[in-house]
Structure formats: structure tokens, C-alpha cells
Amino acid sequence: MSIMGMNQISPKFQDVSIAPMHTCEHILNQTMVRMFGCERSRNAHIERKKSKINYDLADEPTEEQIAEIARKVNEVIVADLPVTYAYVSRDAVPDNVPLDKLPDAAEDTLRLVRVGDYDVCACIGAHVEHTAQIGRFHINSTSYKDGQFRIVFKLLDTVWE
Secondary structure, eight states: OOHHHHHHHOGGGGOGGGHHHHHHHHHHHHHHHHHHOOOOOSEEEOOSSOEEEEEEOSSOOOHHHHHHHHHHHHHHHHTTOBEEEEEEEGGGSOTTSOOTTSOTTOOSEEEEEEETTTEEEEOOSOOOSBGGGGOEEEEEEEEEETTEEEEEEEEESOOOO
16 A cells, blocks of 8 residues: 555545644653653544543543643643654664554555654654644643543644644
């Protein structure tokens, strides 16, 4: 399957209207990895107005930790980091880039998306050009049940068009 064919697997993520939210998902994932030592989210529901994302955590984060998640995500957004792409062979993917969520049909050439020097992952979705276009990250609510920590969030003041 070609790279174009991979893009056709999930046309929703090619929708530029969710580019700010999708790029924010990358930042949130890396923030959670750094803060809690967990894996990137295994499931996320990304929409233009409101999104939710789940993480496997042994313990429920405190209110202070939840506030710190929001602070750190917004710190990365305000830093106005460039969002860039590189096509690399599977063999050239850095060791810190997980490939376990790729579809079975993924080619040997992968697109790596970099958010400055903060995050890098294999991804076929639409993204903003730089993080300041995302706007402001706001956590609407959180919940914790059976080792699953859910964050429901939205973006405010997005300047992406």
C-alpha cells in the first residue's frame, strides 16, 4: 500500500479543521509520557470542538498534577514550535518513536511528525504549521476508573484557518 493509500485508511485525520486539536494531542501525549512515564494514549476521540483521550495509569493524578498537565501543554503551545514532517524508512525510525499503533498495512516508508524538539511520532494526520496556531489548551474534566485516566479537553483562541 502506498503512503496515499495509508492516508485513505483514516480520512478524518486528513481534515484540516481538526489540525489544531490533533497537533495538541501530540503535545498532550508527550507531556503525559514525561510526567507519568506512561505510554502514549491507546485511544483518543479527536474532534474540532472537544476531544477525549485515555491513558493507562496506576494511580489517579492529583488536582495539582492535572493543573501541571495543562500548564506544561500550554507552555509548549506558547513556545511557538515548528511542526515538521520527514519521510523515513522504518529502519531509520529513532528508537524512542513507538510503532506499535501503526496499521498492519503501513508501508516501510513512514511519515514522522515533529513538534519542535518536544515530540516526534509516526502519523498521517493533518497538523498546524507551528504550535502558536493551536490556541490555548483547557481541560474540561478528568475521570479515573480501573487504571484508565481520561482527559476531556478543548482549545480556546485557536488561530488556525
